[in-house]
Amino acid sequence: MADYFPYQNNILMDIAYRTDNGIYYHGSTAELNQADFENLSDQKASLIFTSPPFPLKRKKKYGNLNGVDYLDWLVDVVNHLLQFLKDDGSLVIEVGNAWEPGIPEMSTLPIEALLAIKNKCNLHLCQSFVWYNAAKLPGPAEWVNVKRIRVKESFTHIWWLSKTPFPKADNRKVLQEYSKSMKKLLKDQKYNAGQRPSEHVINETSFLKVHEGSIPSNVLISSNTSSNTDYQIYCKANNIPLHPARMPKEIPEFFIRMLTDEGDMVLDPFGGSNTTGAVAENLNRKWISTELNIEYINGSKGRFSNLIHGTAVSN
Structure with a gap:
């Protein structure tokens, strides 16, 4: 499994960069330990917000598994992360849709993933959310664009789980x-x-x-269509490739506001371009992100302007 799925590699983590509120670690999620939290504070996370690699049939640069391998891997990841979550904290995880290979049939693997982490990790499903992205490109291309027998997908599921049926939450913080x-x-x-x-x-x-x-609904509407953000400008100026699956800041912002208070810790174990860390920084939360791909880490520096200090890994 480690040969084709990079997040399984046992690589010791280095501090790629840090701010007054957060740390971005370069390394495998599996290597995250309590000492890494103590580099910033001695507290656990009030929120784990993340979007792990999806169970796609077509291999992506950032890696992906399928079938039982994916389910087993995701359960292992969640079980490892739960030791860093407060008892009244929340796990919010996006798992995208998947399709069976060679036929126009949706895979049930994402739903199986929800049931696996809920049951095997002894978690409670607080609520299911839909992230609707009207600007999402048509897909799967073969069935939508070529043979025209399906319509384009425009949403993914986001699941809010916790160790208790009553995690810390307040919808008055996200009123519209x-x-x-x-x-x-x-x-x-x-x-x-x-x-x-x-x-x-x-x-x-x-x-x-x-x-x-x-009171907002559990359908979150946001598109990632901006072309001149600080992140994109920085990546272009430094010849750094953009992350292929960036999330608009409105999505993590919603959950960070509703499920945490100022000063709380937010953890993103698949940080990518570090949208989560940047939003947490702006909302005066402490944050920890981890990422194995150094290109994604280097590009994410563009989200923090002159806030970065400390150790910086660049190659």
């Missing part, structure tokens, strides 16, 4: 602006209360109380 219709409703203070066809009885006061905003 009221819609125009809701603003009008609150202004007029008139609502069609009463019993609905569903037999639910709606009390007028249920919807006419003014809060600081509306």
Whole structure:
């Protein structure tokens, strides 16, 4: 397995760079230990937010497994990481869709992955989220673009799990602006209360109380279409290839805000271009990221401007 999946290699971690709030380690997730946390603080993480390599049928530069190998690997990774998570902390993990080879049939491997880490790691599924990306390229190309017998995929699942059914969380930290219709409703203070066809009885006061905003849904909408971010400008100026699967900052920001407080620790064991670390830095959280690919680490420095200090691995 180690021959074709780089995250299985036993490589001791070095500090690639650090800021006042965080550390980016160069090395395998399997080598992460409590001493690495003590380089920054002696606390455990309140949130593990990550997007591990997907179980894709077509091999990617950043590596991927399939079938039982993928499930076993993911369970091992999660079990290893849970020792660094607080008892009331959360694990938020994105696992993308997968397709069976050679036929227009979706694989159930992502769902099997959820069940495997939930059951074998003794975790609770707090909620399932969908990340909708309208700008996602059409795929799978053979069935969508060539033979035109499927439609393009535009979402992936994000699962929120924890050691307890009651992890630290507060949806008041991620309230959204009221819609125009809701603003009008609150202004007029008139609502069609009463019993609905569903037999639910709606009390007028249920919807006419003014809060600081509306409670968001579990469908997160964000696209990664920017072409002139600090990260991209830095990579271009330093001839560093862009990470092929970057996540927009709005996704980790949502979970970091809802599931942590200022000063808490956020861990991303598959840091990539380190969107998670950059968002945590901006929100005054402590953070640790790990990554085996030094090109991704070097490119991620563009997210931190002049905040980086300390050891820096460059080759």
